Amino acid sequence: MATLLKIDASAQLRERSHTHQLTELFTRTFLDAAPRTQVIERDVGQSPPPFVDHRFIHAAFTPPDKREPWMADVLATSDRLIDEIVAADVIVLGTPMYNYGIPATLKAWIDQVARIGRTFSFDLERGDFPIEPMLSGKRLVVLSSRGEFGFAPGGVRADRNMLDPAIAACAHYLGVDAATIATIAIEYQEFKDERHSASVDAARVRAVDLARQWAVI
Numbered sequence: 001m002a003t004l005l006k007i008d009a010s011a012q013l014r015e016r017s018h019t020h021q022l023t024e025l026f027t028r029t030f031l032d033a034a035p036r037t038q039v040i041e042r043d044v045g046q047s048p049p050p051f052v053d054h055r056f057i058h059a060a061f062t063p064p065d066k067r068e069p070w071m072a073d074v075l076a077t078s079d080r081l082i083d084e085i086v087a088a089d090v091i092v093l094g095t096p097m098y099n100y101g102i103p104a105t106l107k108a109w110i111d112q113v114a115r116i117g118r119t120f121s122f123d124l125e126r127g128d129f130p131i132e133p134m135l136s137g138k139r140l141v142v143l144s145s146r147g148e149f150g151f152a153p154g155g156v157r158a159d160r161n162m163l164d165p166a167i168a169a170c171a172h173y174l175g176v177d178a179a180t181i182a183t184i185a186i187e188y189q190e191f192k193d194e195r196h197s198a199s200v201d202a203a204r205v206r207a208v209d210l211a212r213q214w215a216v217i
């Protein structure tokens with residue numbers, strides 16, 4: 001039985017969010033093909049995680065056996081969010097492009113789950129690459145939506161795409177090999193023309209196909 005973690009990052013009302021509609025479609029299709037799947041839902045757009053602060057940093061970098069009682073409270077959200085990733089086989093991430101990057105709420109979530117001793121280890125004995133991920137073997141699909149267009153490699157705005165590289169750079173904290181991330185993007189949302197409708201239709205077809213494929217792995 002697979003566990004699917006569905007993360008939504010749009011600040012928009014759910015019924016108006018393209019990325020939310022895509023994550024719903026992917027999840028429904030996955031469940032149709034694999035009904036025993038356990039689904040965990042985390043909506044960081046509607047319920048943003050807290051930003052990390054000096055108390056979080058102090059607590060996270062204190063070894064567990066040396067932590068003071070207040071530190072457990074400060075790390076409670078981080079622990080809960082990490083537990084959801086640990087449980088997941090498949091991560092479905094719906095994220096808008098905001099100002100060419102990921103929404104601040106999604107960055108807050110990444111900052112909560114990139115945790116020494118839980119999702120990565122750090123050892124200077126490893127030389128110039130001291131960070132090693134602690135999780136592995138998870139699949140990630142990024143379902144995004146953009147108002148403009150041309151953000152794919154080779155596209156007219158590829159150099160402004162700070163969304164996909166930001167997710168790929170942190171994928172190892174999620175137990176995901178960056179080279180295996182599946183990406184499906186709606187474009188042209190701000191133009192509201194036939195190119196947008198075609199982009200939505202194509203994204204929906206690809207999301208359904210991928211969900212059916214991944215449900216039987």
Ligand SMILES: Cc1cc2nc3c(=O)[nH]c(=O)nc-3n(C[C@H](O)[C@H](O)[C@H](O)COP(=O)(O)O)c2cc1C
Pocket residue numbers: 010011012016017018019020095096097098099100101145146147148149189190
């Ligand atoms: C605050 C904000 C910033 C945005 N910045 C960009 C941007 O930099 N580039 C772009 O192509 N679209 C941008 N958009 C358009 C969104 O990416 C687009 O509306 C997308 O459909 C939002 O996802 P959602 O429908 O799931 O809410 C922005 C929208 C908002 C609300």
